[in-house]
Amino acid sequence: MPLIQEIDYGTPPTVAQTLVSLEIDGKPVTVPAGTSIMRAAVDAGVQVPKLCATDSVKAFGSCRLCLVEIDGRRGTPASCTTLAEPGMKVRTQTPKLAKLRRGVMELYISDHPLDCLTCAANGNCELQDMAGVVGLREVRYGYEGANHIKSTKDESNPYFTFDPGKCIVCSRCVRACEEVQGTFALTIDGRGFASVVSAGNKDFIDSECVSCGACVQACPTATLMEKSVIAKGQGEHSVITTCAYCGVGCTFKAEMQGNEVVRMVPFKDGKANHGHSCVKGRFSWGYATHKDRMLKPMIRARITDPWREVTWDEAIGYAAGEFKRIQAKYGRDSIGGITSSRCTNEETYLVQKMVRAAFGNNNVDTCARVCHSPTGYGLNATFGTSAGTQDFDSVEDADVIVVIGANPTDAHPVFASQMKRRLREGAHLIVIDPRRIDLIKTPHVQADYHLPLRPGTNVAVINAISHVVVTEGLVDEPYVAERCDTKAFDLWRNFIAEERNSPEALETLTGVPAADVRAAARLYATGGNAAIYYGLGVTEHSQGSTMVMGMANLAMATGNIGKRGVGVNPLRGQNNVQGSCDMGSFPHEFSGYRHVSTDAVREMFEEAWNVTLQGEPGLRIPNMLDAAVEGTFMGLYVQGEDIAQSDPNTHHVTSGLGAMECVVVQDLFLNETASYAHVFLPGSSFLEKDGTFTNAERRLGMVRKAIPPMAGLADWEVTMALSKALGYEMHYNHPSEIMDEIARLTPTFAGVSFKKLDEVGSLQWPCNANAPEGTPIMHIGKFVRGKGRFMITEFVPTEERTSGRFPLILTTGRILSQYNVGAQTKRTENNVWHAEDILDIHPFDAEHRGIRDGDRVELSSRAGKTSLHARITERIQPGVVYTTFHHAVSGANVVTTDFTDWATGCPEYKVTAVQVRPVKKESEWQEHYRETKRITTQIMSEASAGD
Numbered sequence: 001m002p003l004i005q006e007i008d009y010g011t012p013p014t015v016a017q018t019l020v021s022l023e024i025d026g027k028p029v030t031v032p033a034g035t036s037i038m039r040a041a042v043d044a045g046v047q048v049p050k051l052c053a054t055d056s057v058k059a060f061g062s063c064r065l066c067l068v069e070i071d072g073r074r075g076t077p078a079s080c081t082t083l084a085e086p087g088m089k090v091r092t093q094t095p096k097l098a099k100l101r102r103g104v105m106e107l108y109i110s111d112h113p114l115d116c117l118t119c120a121a122n123g124n125c126e127l128q129d130m131a132g133v134v135g136l137r138e139v140r141y142g143y144e145g146a147n148h149i150k151s152t153k154d155e156s157n158p159y160f161t162f163d164p165g166k167c168i169v170c171s172r173c174v175r176a177c178e179e180v181q182g183t184f185a186l187t188i189d190g191r192g193f194a195s196v197v198s199a200g201n202k203d204f205i206d207s208e209c210v211s212c213g214a215c216v217q218a219c220p221t222a223t224l225m226e227k228s229v230i231a232k233g234q235g236e237h238s239v240i241t242t243c244a245y246c247g248v249g250c251t252f253k254a255e256m257q258g259n260e261v262v263r264m265v266p267f268k269d270g271k272a273n274h275g276h277s278c279v280k281g282r283f284s285w286g287y288a289t290h291k292d293r294m295l296k297p298m299i300r301a302r303i304t305d306p307w308r309e310v311t312w313d314e315a316i317g318y319a320a321g322e323f324k325r326i327q328a329k330y331g332r333d334s335i336g337g338i339t340s341s342r343c344t345n346e347e348t349y350l351v352q353k354m355v356r357a358a359f360g361n362n363n364v365d366t367c368a369r370v371c372h373s374p375t376g377y378g379l380n381a382t383f384g385t386s387a388g389t390q391d392f393d394s395v396e397d398a399d400v401i402v403v404i405g406a407n408p409t410d411a412h413p414v415f416a417s418q419m420k421r422r423l424r425e426g427a428h429l430i431v432i433d434p435r436r437i438d439l440i441k442t443p444h445v446q447a448d449y450h451l452p453l454r455p456g457t458n459v460a461v462i463n464a465i466s467h468v469v470v471t472e473g474l475v476d477e478p479y480v481a482e483r484c485d486t487k488a489f490d491l492w493r494n495f496i497a498e499e500r501n502s503p504e505a506l507e508t509l510t511g512v513p514a515a516d517v518r519a520a521a522r523l524y525a526t527g528g529n530a531a532i533y534y535g536l537g538v539t540e541h542s543q544g545s546t547m548v549m550g551m552a553n554l555a556m557a558t559g560n561i562g563k564r565g566v567g568v569n570p571l572r573g574q575n576n577v578q579g580s581c582d583m584g585s586f587p588h589e590f591s592g593y594r595h596v597s598t599d600a601v602r603e604m605f606e607e608a609w610n611v612t613l614q615g616e617p618g619l620r621i622p623n624m625l626d627a628a629v630e631g632t633f634m635g636l637y638v639q640g641e642d643i644a645q646s647d648p649n650t651h652h653v654t655s656g657l658g659a660m661e662c663v664v665v666q667d668l669f670l671n672e673t674a675s676y677a678h679v680f681l682p683g684s685s686f687l688e689k690d691g692t693f694t695n696a697e698r699r700l701g702m703v704r705k706a707i708p709p710m711a712g713l714a715d716w717e718v719t720m721a722l723s724k725a726l727g728y729e730m731h732y733n734h735p736s737e738i739m740d741e742i743a744r745l746t747p748t749f750a751g752v753s754f755k756k757l758d759e760v761g762s763l764q765w766p767c768n769a770n771a772p773e774g775t776p777i778m779h780i781g782k783f784v785r786g787k788g789r790f791m792i793t794e795f796v797p798t799e800e801r802t803s804g805r806f807p808l809i810l811t812t813g814r815i816l817s818q819y820n821v822g823a824q825t826k827r828t829e830n831n832v833w834h835a836e837d838i839l840d841i842h843p844f845d846a847e848h849r850g851i852r853d854g855d856r857v858e859l860s861s862r863a864g865k866t867s868l869h870a871r872i873t874e875r876i877q878p879g880v881v882y883t884t885f886h887h888a889v890s891g892a893n894v895v896t897t898d899f900t901d902w903a904t905g906c907p908e909y910k911v912t913a914v915q916v917r918p919v920k921k922e923s924e925w926q927e928h929y930r931e932t933k934r935i936t937t938q939i940m941s942e943a944s945a946g947d
């Protein structure tokens with residue numbers, strides 16, 4: 001595909017229903033009321049010269065290049081700030097305008113270095129273009145006067161430069177940072193000729209900047225410029241694809257030179273991101289070609305042996321042979337597979353198909369087990385669908401936004417920007433979180449209520465909120481009567497109204513003042529459209545599923561389901577965690593969440609796949625590991641997942657992996673799990689394959705191959721080869737054929753195909769005959785399950801209790817610049833922001849233990865010990881400590897325990913009783929880890945020396 005140049009309409013669109021008709025350069029055009037003349041002109045096929053306007057930010061009217069003449073009006077108004085009116089006759093090209101524009105351009109160019117031919121933006125610079133458009137041939141003032149040309153460049157950001165010598169002070173960057181990103185990191189300092197763009201009088205790296213790239217995108221010159229473009233030049237062609245990091249699912253234009261990515265530009269038509277991005281998708285793609293990529297299959301008989309590089313055929317043959325041998329010796333159920341939420345839907349579908357059809361059992365699970373499995377369970381039980389209820393754009397109609405156990409500005413940054421925009425417009429905000437997350441107070445945003453609950457008391461807090469709704473007469477009675485199962489509602493109403501669920505009764509337990517709970521509950525129930533957004537702080541608890549049901553109860557009771565601006569919305573973590581669940585990655589479900597024991601469904605798959613399938617659910621990941629330790633589960637295929645780092649209780653995970661006779665790991669890098677592997681199969685990155693990802697709003701976005709698979713095969717091809725070697729052949733020439741099969745066998749995907757996705761860009765399931773264009777909002781008019789079902793949500797404290805020995809509670813989370821186990825982001829420049837995981841501790845707890853800021857501290861729990869450097873901060877409440885889990889050596893999961901959600905087995909990452917004390921050196925586990933890493937590296941270098 002040639003390099004796609006998106007149209008810049010100059011000013012943002014309006015959504016008014018009323019239309020106005022006018023004439024521009026004699027061409028009639030009709031636009032929504034409120035549209036600028038500049039934007040209307042583009043619709044009429046006329047491009048008005050411009051510099052300070054771009055359609056991602058509101059018009060500013062500073063450059064005076066876009067002047068027009070309007071019949072019957074005096075002067076030459078700016079077309080970007082003047083709105084189209086009925087009957088207007090506008091002229092954009094007159095001798096008077098041409099003269100004025102040349103004069104404006106002359107001033108700009110006289111203060112601009114004339115290095116166009118060697119400038120990185122040459123050919124893609126609006127200033128250069130405009131000089132051409134207005135026909136500027138010479139500059140009367142000369143270039144010798146006072147100018148900014150020799151200003152010092154700021155190279156501090158690892159991904160882009162700021163060269164003030166090229167700045168035309170159009171303030172597009174400042175407005176993009178404010179309006180698009182919502183960070184307000186930039187200002188224009190000084191006045192007139194002395195005006196300069198400033199990142200708060202600091203270098204970019206030390207400023208508030210979060211490297212989202214919105215300013216770089218908006219800059220019409222080479223002032224703010226990607227370093228990759230400066231180094232490599234501009235792209236020659238582009239490929240539209242989907243970000244492979246988080247569940248926002250931003251659409252990007254990968255600009256390429258041959259098989260090399262030059263830059264990733266957020267795509268304006270992307271329906272999840274509308275042209276915005278965060279640092280990860282925009283800049284942190286270098287991992288895809290990092291030198292650590294493993295590009296050759298390898299095998300070894302024992303995990304203490306050196307790896308031996310082999311051909312694909314030999315590796316696949318060896319893995320299949322081992323799996324067959326194990327099944328012959330230990331039985332059919334002695335092997336299983338783990339699908340990846342990083343891989344495409346098509347790849348995930350194939351892995352679960354291989355397990356069910358070729359392994360002959362249902363021992364398949366996915367990393368959603370450790371994150372959002374309670375979402376599936378809780379929302380299915382109450383609403384009838386295992387997914388969020390809204391599209392992201394719905395937030396634009398929310399009047400009250402409730403964020404529970406989520407940190408959107410770090411974990412879902414692009415959606416956070418959209419949410420912040422709505423909050424700046426005046427929506428109210430309630431945050432329920434043990435930590436003071438950034439959203440609570442950001443520029444022009446201030447939470448109405450922050451309920452800083454004790455970790456592990458989510459259900460008590462949601463019950464207390466519902467108690468207020470029920471006992472203060474705030475239930476939407478007509479909605480409940482019409483839409484919900486009233487018997488279940490009556491039971492729930494009686495339960496929730498009990499005094500023990502009141503905010504006052506629960507105050508001591510939750511740590512949240514009852515008055516705040518009451519006020520927040522009233523705001524939620526009476527403040528207009530109320531929308532709940534939640535994250536792993538809800539699900540990763542022993543009562544994760546109960547909490548999901550508690551939020552669903554509250555939303556139903558107040559009529560906040562089934563229209564725009566409301567809903568219960570999981571902010572799903574990984575790029576395709578929704579998809580991996582949809583595709584049948586759980587041991588009890590086929591694609592589309594249909595139970596394996598349902599005869600009609602199973603028979604349909606048996607007929608389509610031409611194989612007999614098992615009707616009993618298989619093993620979940622923790623059960624596979626238990627069975628391995630017991631000696632009954634001996635073979636595992638893990639695609640794109642690093643359970644040795646990401647799953648709780650590392651000792652237990654590694655004991656299970658270490659006990660197996662054949663572990664097959666397929667990944668981009670030799671990850672922690674690979675230390676226990678016998679077969680390593682190279683994985684392919686998102687740039688190397690075709691397929692789809694499904695984001696947190698159920699949106700399927702296309703992933704398109706930008707470069708050939710670096711190891712020769714895409715992941716779906718590897719799974720097909722392994723299945724064939726096991727005796728079950730699959731026939732697909734392209735991932736589109738896999739999607740066609742998914743659509744044939746899955747009613748909610750019946751209308752999905754690559755052809756349709758190419759036409760419309762993206763689709764939200766359900767997409768079928770009833771909803772051929774997909775379903776942005778679920779449960780309109782009627783719940784998927786018929787009547788919404790209220791569930792009793794008794795609060796049961798976790799068994800993980802603090803004690804004299806472990807008096808603090810550890811809770812964990814993510815940071816913007818790193819991603820999950822860090823496999824990708826650690827191999828990028830993002831390490832400048834977060835080179836190690838840090839333990840946040842309140843000053844009170846630190847002082848009590850003699851801990852100073854920056855000290856190394858031991859973090860110990862009933863499960864194990866590790867050590868980290870401490871940061872003393874009041875963002876965390878007394879009695880609670882917090883860390884991230886991005887670096888393997890931190891061993892955050894060495895201390896997390898085996899406690900899990902009662903319904904789904906999702907680990908209780910968010911509550912671990914711990915003790916913290918100053919130490920001088922790393923823990924035994926860390927020393928062991930470093931030694932293992934050293935040996936692995938040595939084995940690898942010996943292997944490559946022998947090549």
Ligand code: SF4
Nearest residue numbers: 177209210212213215
């Ligand atoms: S990169 Fe983003 S956060 Fe940083 S200054 Fe630019 S717009 Fe603001």
Ligand code: SF4
Nearest residue numbers: 167168170171173219
């Ligand atoms: S840095 Fe770019 S966008 Fe910002 S004021 Fe200068 S020229 Fe305009």
Ligand code: SF4
Nearest residue numbers: 243245246250278281
């Ligand atoms: S918000 Fe998520 S999907 Fe979007 S660019 Fe960032 S990491 Fe990628």
Ligand code: FES
Nearest residue numbers: 061063064066080
């Ligand atoms: S583009 Fe309209 S004044 Fe600058």
